[in-house]
Amino acid sequence: MSGFESGLWLRPYYTTELGIGFAGHCFEAMSIIALFQRCVEQLVADGTHCPLPEPNRLAGMLAEIATGWFRGHQSELAKEVEFLLFGFAPVGGAPWAAMVKKRNGQDVQLGEFSHPLESQGVYSIGDVGQSQNFKMQVAKIRRCIQRHAKGLKKGDGPDDLFEWELDVAKHSSAAKKSVEQFVRDAILDELKTTVGGAMQKVEVYKRDKNSGVLSFSRDLTPHMLDGLSAVGDRLAYTQLLEPMGRF
Numbered sequence: 001m002s003g004f005e006s007g008l009w010l011r012p013y014y015t016t017e018l019g020i021g022f023a024g025h026c027f028e029a030m031s032i033i034a035l036f037q038r039c040v041e042q043l044v045a046d047g048t049h050c051p052l053p054e055p056n057r058l059a060g061m062l063a064e065i066a067t068g069w070f071r072g073h074q075s076e077l078a079k080e081v082e083f084l085l086f087g088f089a090p091v092g093g094a095p096w097a098a099m100v101k102k103r104n105g106q107d108v109q110l111g112e113f114s115h116p117l118e119s120q121g122v123y124s125i126g127d128v129g130q131s132q133n134f135k136m137q138v139a140k141i142r143r144c145i146q147r148h149a150k151g152l153k154k155g156d157g158p159d160d161l162f163e164w165e166l167d168v169a170k171h172s173s174a175a176k177k178s179v180e181q182f183v184r185d186a187i188l189d190e191l192k193t194t195v196g197g198a199m200q201k202v203e204v205y206k207r208d209k210n211s212g213v214l215s216f217s218r219d220l221t222p223h224m225l226d227g228l229s230a231v232g233d234r235l236a237y238t239q240l241l242e243p244m245g246r247f
Contacts, residue, residue, distance in 0.1 A: 013050045016088060016210040018058070023126030024081035024102075028073075032066050032081070039065065052090035055115050059085055059098035066100060067108040080104050082125040088210050089115060095206070097123050128186045138179055145175040180217075181245035201244040217244040 018040065022029035039061060045051055062085055070079075079102070086097040094116035102108045114121060122135045129135070149171035154164045180201060187199055201217040218239070230236040 014052055018087040021084045022081060025079040028079050029081045032069050035065050036062050055089055055096040056113060059110055059113060063100045063108050063110045066102055078104055084123060084125050138182060141178050141182060142175050145171055184245040217242050
């Protein structure tokens with residue numbers, strides 16, 4: 001890249017977007033994320049060629065930063081933190097995801113890495129979703145609905161085709177909402193003592209090769225954000241209406 005001045009790339013030859021989620025101890029996670037963000041925003045090409053960031057190496061950088069952070073904070077070695085890093089490949093734009101974990105008493109590990117993402121893959125961090133049974137149940141929900149969708153008849157006329165497309169869309173929505181409800185119930189399980197705060201779902205919709213749009217669901221404590229004061233003339237936060245799950 002060229003033209004770096006006052007912390008801003010004036011003429012970057014390549015830009016992309018990365019997403020990162022974390023579970024575990026907040027201070028440790030946010031500190032590591034801040035360092036990682038600084039690094040990926042200041043990548044410099046050494047030479048005249050224009051190399052592109054490789055997803056597996058980006059995940060490796062996050063693991064290196066986490067390792068260095070814990071080495072410099074001996075009192076934090078007992079803390080646990082997990083990251084889910086995801087983005088779009090620079091060639092082809094396929095989505096990818098990687099997991100980085102720091103367990104109690106263990107070194108930082110670069111876990112599951114998928115490029116491209118599997119259409120039915122399940123990637124989870126934190127207490128909920130770690131068990132094999134959880135992943136099997138999610139896969140079962142999707143498989144059952146998809147099996148039923150494959151049995152739908154298209155028909156011959158335009159009206160029949162419209163009805164078929166509508167039914168396919170309904171099955172797709174049912175699969176998403178059923179999985180959301182299953183995850184919601186698992187998170188709200190009273191035995192999951194480490195899960196707290198307001199629960200909310202976020203979806204990433206691909207916009208082009210290197211970027212996406214975030215869509216949030218309504219969380220379980222809508223009073224926290226509803227009714228906020230306007231920040232300009234007829235300019236205010238609009239509450240979210242779609243809840244997570246089937247409710």
